[in-house]
Structure formats: structure tokens, C-alpha cells
Amino acid sequence: MTVSSRTTRLWIPHTIDTSIKIAGDLERIDVTQPTEGRKIALILHGTMGHKDYLFQKKLAKALPLDSFRFDFSHETGGVWNMGALDEDLEDLRIVVQYLQKTFGYVVDVIVGHSRGSLVAMRWLSTTEEGKRVRGFVNVAGRHRMERIYDRADFYKPYFDAQGYYDWKVTVARKEVIGRIYPQDLEKFASWDxxxxRDNFPSNTHVITIHGLRDNTVPPYDAVLYARIFGGRVSGTHNLHFIEEADHNFTEHREEVVETVLNWWSLAERGEVQTVIAHSHHEELTEEEKNAPVDAILWIHMVLQCAVWGVLFPLGMVLGMTRSRWHVPLQSAGFALTTAGYLLGHSHKGRMFPASAHGSFAKFLFLPIAAQLALGIYLKMHIHERTIRPWAVRAHGILGKSYPVLGWTQMLFGAIIFRGYCRGGHLGQCLAHYIMGSGFIAYGIIMAILLIAGEAWIRRTGRSPEWWDSWVIMVWGIVNTFTEHRGAHWSVKDMQHTMLGVLWWAGGALGIWLSRNNQRSVVPSVIVILTGWAMSEHAQALPISTxxxxxxxxxxLLAGITRIIEVCFIAPSFEKDIPASDSDRHSDRTLGPALNENSRLAIAHAFRHFPPFLLIAAGLAFTIYAFVLVLINMWGTTGRHSPSASSAQGGVQGDEIELDKWYQRVPAGESDAEPISPQFVIGEHEHEHDRE
Structure with missing residues (x-):
């Protein structure tokens, strides 16, 4: 028989029930070649499935050999019976005989999903043709047949009421009803x-693929099959878990296809070995997790921290000032980032499970490529009045996002390196790291505003407490909904959640009271209450306490200092005159307390409290000093450099040109405004003569 198209529908006569024809689709790689003696793959669907269900059709078209997928029921006809696995086995035998006699095919691979796997394994173990099959793919196959009774309580009310249960499902976009009787469960559970275990071919290579979120067939059944197939002498076995996959591999069907293709490619080259794999390398051995960190990984970490923590922020500032060093610095950063990425995938020694750090690393190449393309476009100086202005804005936004992206990636790297934020600790980690990053970001923004952004503050017409209250309220909302999971409430959960409620409620009050450029003590009171709660917050480890x-x-100290500043030092100003805001250094220096998952690692690394505190404070000082260096560079390089300022009639010297509010008061000036003393950050205010 000849076939003239790649996909051909076949209707195979049933040798026992002549009223039934088994429907299937034959996929051919090369329709011009004869089929005699050619190898073919069979693809078997699961319970209430069909030949094009789930991943079957896509796999059939992707396999490097001819394939045939068919229906046990559905288009094939007949009455579906849950316990009739023996009838499915007979269908498989009929299909194999037909393909051999009609086309001359030799079955080389069988892929079975769920029920189809059970039928395939029995055929492989009990037939001469099955013993010659080189490969078998067991997708979500059941081993402990008696576990079908796990749903007995679900079926019982229906069995008691009407003697059966009607299982309504959609098959090939049509509603199908499968009727299940009590004896069907008994027959299914008795499948041998x-x-x-005793007769599976010793030379057949097997891969078992199972989803860890499979609620139909427990994932442990895959482990039991690994014990059976992994102990054979010649045939290999691979166990591949997919972490987030359910029984039907919803949203993971592409991965199933890719896994099968990769495995079969290795088998064809004779390179397949018996291993236990896991999607995204989630399951690591103790040796892999505790191996020493090799030099390549250390170089990767140091290099990427230097590039994203120092080089790109410097390049950002130089780009803002139109310095000629911007392009060379960014180009070097791009090259070093690529080198660091390659090093991160080339290291030996300690291994790590997949995480946000690895995923985010791939994402970072998008802004890098976008900025590189925009930079090249801007150098061409074309479309000056149409596209170029928008390209300039996009280029600037991308460049200014680099410090945030770099900080996020470095945090992800630290988390995966130390093994934090896994399991039930994710919510706590998110809240603590978001809060800590928020404190640091707030400090950087305040430094920029107070040193170089006075004009913008004046235009907003908002008091410092208005901004503080917004930050406090947003943090409160985050903490309210991230510090507790599950039904059980611990004392710590209550403390953390109530602090969140305090923050968003108090923040809302502060926003309202300071809406008309009014100073307010509400943020200070919230800080004091938070400090008191934190100081009494007992922990499991002494260092955490x-x-x-x-x-x-x-x-507490920051809040009290802020109240003094608001009530006794800072004057009230008109709407268009900026209000002085304290820097609140202290509450940003330490950042939030440790999350639950980080304590043991910190306690192990720092046996005594002072070293930990000194390192934390040292890192805070380093970050703040670097921020001040960047701000100074913004005022002294490129178009803000002394030479550029001289050419434009600007200020001389190596200082930032400050706005009026932050300029020095001339010594001895007697006509200065008494209610608005002028000062420079870091210097004492000059005393003014009073009448």
C-alpha cells in the first residue's frame, strides 16, 4: 500500500469486533521512500483521551521517524469501559499486526500516556515484537493500581444513589460521558x-516523565518504575520530573516533547545512561549542593557585581552628562556582562537549582540589546524631528533602569547562593527584601533631591511627610498580605500583619494631614511604634533577636529626631518654597530584620553579633558613599564639567552648581531672609543677624 501525503488517516479493521474500525493517523518523514522494513513509533493516549490529545500530535510531527497515533475509543467506536485495559491491549496488538502486514513497519519506539503506558508496558513484556522495541516513553504511568480507590469516597454517593457515576469530559471539542460502575474500579485495580516487573525487555531504553503536581497518579509511582527499569543490565532508564506539571502536563506539553526528542537523540547515538533528572535541576544531590565553590564561579560573582554595581551606574551618570566616556564604559560593560554570563554557565563544583536569578539573567539581555540598538541608532543622527526624540527618551529610561536591574539581579544571586526563600519562606523573603530595597532606594532618592533636586521639590508643592506617608502606606499594604500563609496563625504572623495594618492606616492619615504642604508628625509616630515593636520582637536565635x-x-531614635526636626527646627514655608527634610540615615542603614529562612545561615556565618552589625553598616556606608560619588560626577563631568561651565558662563571649580535654596549665605550678610536660612548639606547653618 502506498501513501501519497505526510499525514494519512487509516481505518484499521478490528479482528474481533468487525463493527469497529480503529482510527489513526500515520505520519511519514519521506513519502517517496518505501515503508518496508522502516522503523515506526506508536503513540498511545490516556483515559478519555484521543490521538490528538495533549502532546501526542505535536510529538508525532516532531519525531525523527515515522509514527502512528490512534484512538482506543472515540472515533474508533465501541463502548468505553474504564476497567477494560485488556480490550485496549487487544487494540494495540491489532494495530501492530496491521502496520507490519500492510506496510512492513517495525515498531521501534512506543510512547504511552497514563492508561496508554499501562497497555504499552504489558505489550512490551508479553510479546515477541515488544522485546525487540528499542525505546519506551512512560508518561505519567500508574504503578500502584489500588490507588484508584483513593477516589472511592467521591464515587460512593453516586454508586449508592444510581449504581454508577457519569464522568463528563470534553474530548476533541465534544462532550463525552464515560459511565463508571463499581466493578470497573475493581477490574482496573486488579490489573497485573x-x-x-518480571519480563520487561532487558535491552529497551526507557524514560519515565512525571509531573510533581500530578493529583491523578502520585509522582512516587514514577520512582517505583525507576526501581524496576533502572536495575536492568543493558537497557537504561531516565526518570524526569517536571516540577509544576499536572497529570495532563498543562502548560508543559512543549517540555514533554522536547524531553522525549532529546532523550531519543541520545539513545540513537548510544549516549543515553541511567539517570534521575528533574526539570530545572531542582533535585540536587548532597554532594552537588555542598561542593566547594570553584574559582570560575567566584570570578563570575565578582565580575558581575563590579559591572552591574559599579560600571553601569557610572556609565548611566556619564550618559546623563553627555560625557564622551559614556559609550566606551557601556561597551565595556556589555562585553564583561557576556563574559560573566558564560562563566556562570561554565563553573564546576557547587551546583544550584533553577531560580529567578537564572531566569532574570536571560531577561537582562533584552534591555542590553535594546540600549545597544538605540545607541547605534542615535549615533547615526537621522530622523532628527520624528523618531530620534523618542529614541533619546527610551535610551535614557533604559540606562536609568540599569541600577535597579543590577540590584535586583545581585539580590537574586545572593539568595540562590545562600539558599534562602524556598518553600514556605517565600512570602517573608519578598516582604523583607522589598522593604530593605525600598529603604535603600528611598535614601538614594532623598540624597538626590536634597543635593541636586531642590527645584523639583519646589514645583511639587508637597512636604517631605507627604512622600514619607506614601512610602509607608505602600509598604504596609505589601506586608499585610505577604507575612502570612496557610490557615494557622502564629504570634509572629499576627505581629507582622498588624504592623502592616499600622503602616497603611497611618500612612493614609499622614497623606491626608500633609496634603497641603503641611508638616506632620504622623510618619514619625509610625516609625517610633515600629521601632518599639521591633525592639520587643523575640526571635528563635540570639543574633536575630x-x-x-x-x-x-x-x-526609635530616628522617629524622635524627626519629631524634633518637624516641631522645633524646620520653619513653615509657602507652597513654592521647599521644606527641609531630614535624611533619616539610621533607619536605612540597617534595613529590615532578617527573614525566617536567613537566620540559620547568618547565625552559622557570624557566631558573634558585632561582626555582622559592622559588615552590615560597612555595606550601607559603601553604598551611600558610592551614591554621593555618582551625584558629584553628575555635577562635575560632561556638560556639567568646569570647562563646559566656563564656556557657558557657569560656575567655576569642582563643585555642583546648587540651586538658590542650597547655596552658601555670604558671610555677614544682614539682609538675608530671616525665615528661610540657606545652607549646604553637611555644613552648619550660618547665624543671621537679628534686629
Whole structure:
């Protein structure tokens, strides 16, 4: 028989029930070649499935050999019976005989999903043709047949009421009803697995693919099959788990196809070995997790921290000032980032499971490529009045996002390196790292505003407490909904959640009271209450208790200092005159307390409290000093450099040209405005003569 198209529908006569024809689709790689003696793959669907269900059709078209997928029921006809696995086995035998006699095919691979796997394994173990098959793909196959009774309580009310249960499902966009009787469960549970244990072909290569979120067939059944197939002498077995996949591999069907293709490619080259794999390398051995960190990984970490933490922020500032060094610095950063990425995938020694760090690393190449393309476009100086202005804005936004992207990626790297934020600790980690990053970001923004952004503050017409209240309210909302999971409420959960409620409620009050450029003590009171709560926040480890206490005392001091500044030092100004805002250094220096998952690692690394506190404070000082260096560079390089300022009639010297509010008051000036003393950050205010 000849076939003239790649996909051909076949209707195979049933040798026992002549009223039934088995429907299937034959996929051919090369329709011009004869089929005699050619190898073919069979693809079997699961319960209430069909030949084009789930991944079957896509796999059939992607396999490097001819394939045939068919229906056990559905288009094939007949009455579906849950316990009739023996009838499915007979269908498989009829299909194999037909393909051999009509086309001359030799079955080389069988792929079975769920019920189809059970039928395939029995056929492989009990037939001469099956013993010559080189490959078998077991997708979500059941081993403990008696576990079908796990749903007995679900079926019982229906069995008691009407003697059966009607299972309504959609098959090929049509509603199908499968009727299940009590005896069907008994027959299904009695399906004998022993032929597979005792007689499965010793030379057949097997891969078992199972989803860890499979609620139909427990994932442990895959482990039991690994014990059976992994102990053979010649045939290999691969166990591949997919972490987020359910029984039907929803949203993971592409991965199933890719896994099968990669495995078969290795088998064809004779390179397949018995291994236990896991999607995204989630399951690591103790040796892999505890191996020493090799030099390549250390170079990767140091290099990427230097590039994203130092080089790109410098390049950002030089780009803002139109310095000629911007392009060379960014180009070097791009090259070093690529080198660091390659090093991160080339290291030996300690291994790590897949994480946001690895995924985010791939994402970072998008802004890099976009900025590189925009930079090249801007150098061409074309479309000056149409596209170029928008390209300039996009280029600037991308460049200014680099410090945020770099900080996020470095945090992800630290988290995966130390093994934080896994399991039930994700919510706590998110809240603590978001809060800590928020404190640092707030400090950087305030430094920029107070040193170089006075004009913008004046235009907003908002008091410092208005901004503080917004930050506090947003953090409160985050903490309210991330510090507790599950039904059980612990004392710590209550404390964290109530702090969140305090913050968003108090923040909303502060926003309202300071809406008309009015100073307010509400943010200070919230900081004081938070500090008091933190100082009394007992922890499981002594170092955690001390960190919380120091953090709490620091917040108390910051809040009291802020009240003094608002009530006794800072004057009230008109709407268009900026108000002085304290820097609140202390509450940003330590950042939030440790999350639950990080304590043991910190306690192991720092046996005593002072070293930890000194390192934390040192890092905070380093970050703040670098921010001040960047701000100074913004005022002294490129178009803001002394030479550029001289050419434009600007100020001389190596200082930032400050706005009026931050300029020095001339010594001895008697006609200065008494209610608006002028000062420079970091210097004492000059005393003014009073009448």
C-alpha cells in the first residue's frame, strides 16, 4: 500500500469486533521512500483521551521517524469501559499486526500516556515484537493500581444513589460521558503489574516523565518504575520530573516533547545512561549542593557585581552628562556582562537549582540589546524631528533602569547562593527584601533631591511627610498580605500583619494631614511604634533577636529626631518654597530584620553579633558613599564639567552648581531672609543677624 501525503488517516479493521474500525493517523518523514522494513513509533493516549490529545500530535510531527497515533475509543467506536485495559491491549496488538502486514513497519519506539503506558508496558513484556522495541516513553504511568480507590469516597454517593457515576469530559471539542460502575474500579485495580516487573525487555531504553503536581497518579509511582527499569543490565532508564506539571502536563506539553526528542537523540547515538533528572535541576544531590565553590564561579560573582554595581551606574551618570566616556564604559560593560554570563554557565563544583536569578539573567539581555540598538541608532543622527526624540527618551529610561536591574539581579544571586526563600519562606523573603530595597532606594532618592533636586521639590508643592506617608502606606499594604500563609496563625504572623495594618492606616492619615504642604508628625509616630515593636520582637536565635533590637532602637531614635526636626527646627514655608527634610540615615542603614529562612545561615556565618552589625553598616556606608560619588560626577563631568561651565558662563571649580535654596549665605550678610536660612548639606547653618 502506498501513501501519497505526510499525514494519512487509516481505518484499521478490528479482528474481533468487525463493527469497529480503529482510527489513526500515520505520519511519514519521506513519502517517496518505501515503508518496508522502516522503523515506526506508536503513540498511545490516556483515559478519555484521543490521538490528538495533549502532546501526542505535536510529538508525532516532531519525531525523527515515522509514527502512528490512534484512538482506543472515540472515533474508533465501541463502548468505553474504564476497567477494560485488556480490550485496549487487544487494540494495540491489532494495530501492530496491521502496520507490519500492510506496510512492513517495525515498531521501534512506543510512547504511552497514563492508561496508554499501562497497555504499552504489558505489550512490551508479553510479546515477541515488544522485546525487540528499542525505546519506551512512560508518561505519567500508574504503578500502584489500588490507588484508584483513593477516589472511592467521591464515587460512593453516586454508586449508592444510581449504581454508577457519569464522568463528563470534553474530548476533541465534544462532550463525552464515560459511565463508571463499581466493578470497573475493581477490574482496573486488579490489573497485573507483575509481567512488567518480571519480563520487561532487558535491552529497551526507557524514560519515565512525571509531573510533581500530578493529583491523578502520585509522582512516587514514577520512582517505583525507576526501581524496576533502572536495575536492568543493558537497557537504561531516565526518570524526569517536571516540577509544576499536572497529570495532563498543562502548560508543559512543549517540555514533554522536547524531553522525549532529546532523550531519543541520545539513545540513537548510544549516549543515553541511567539517570534521575528533574526539570530545572531542582533535585540536587548532597554532594552537588555542598561542593566547594570553584574559582570560575567566584570570578563570575565578582565580575558581575563590579559591572552591574559599579560600571553601569557610572556609565548611566556619564550618559546623563553627555560625557564622551559614556559609550566606551557601556561597551565595556556589555562585553564583561557576556563574559560573566558564560562563566556562570561554565563553573564546576557547587551546583544550584533553577531560580529567578537564572531566569532574570536571560531577561537582562533584552534591555542590553535594546540600549545597544538605540545607541547605534542615535549615533547615526537621522530622523532628527520624528523618531530620534523618542529614541533619546527610551535610551535614557533604559540606562536609568540599569541600577535597579543590577540590584535586583545581585539580590537574586545572593539568595540562590545562600539558599534562602524556598518553600514556605517565600512570602517573608519578598516582604523583607522589598522593604530593605525600598529603604535603600528611598535614601538614594532623598540624597538626590536634597543635593541636586531642590527645584523639583519646589514645583511639587508637597512636604517631605507627604512622600514619607506614601512610602509607608505602600509598604504596609505589601506586608499585610505577604507575612502570612496557610490557615494557622502564629504570634509572629499576627505581629507582622498588624504592623502592616499600622503602616497603611497611618500612612493614609499622614497623606491626608500633609496634603497641603503641611508638616506632620504622623510618619514619625509610625516609625517610633515600629521601632518599639521591633525592639520587643523575640526571635528563635540570639543574633536575630539582637538584630531586631538594634533595628528597633534605631527606628526609635530616628522617629524622635524627626519629631524634633518637624516641631522645633524646620520653619513653615509657602507652597513654592521647599521644606527641609531630614535624611533619616539610621533607619536605612540597617534595613529590615532578617527573614525566617536567613537566620540559620547568618547565625552559622557570624557566631558573634558585632561582626555582622559592622559588615552590615560597612555595606550601607559603601553604598551611600558610592551614591554621593555618582551625584558629584553628575555635577562635575560632561556638560556639567568646569570647562563646559566656563564656556557657558557657569560656575567655576569642582563643585555642583546648587540651586538658590542650597547655596552658601555670604558671610555677614544682614539682609538675608530671616525665615528661610540657606545652607549646604553637611555644613552648619550660618547665624543671621537679628534686629
Amino acid at each position: 503489574i507483575s509481567p512488567v 539582637k538584630v531586631h533590637s538594634i533595628f528597633g532602637y534605631t527606628l
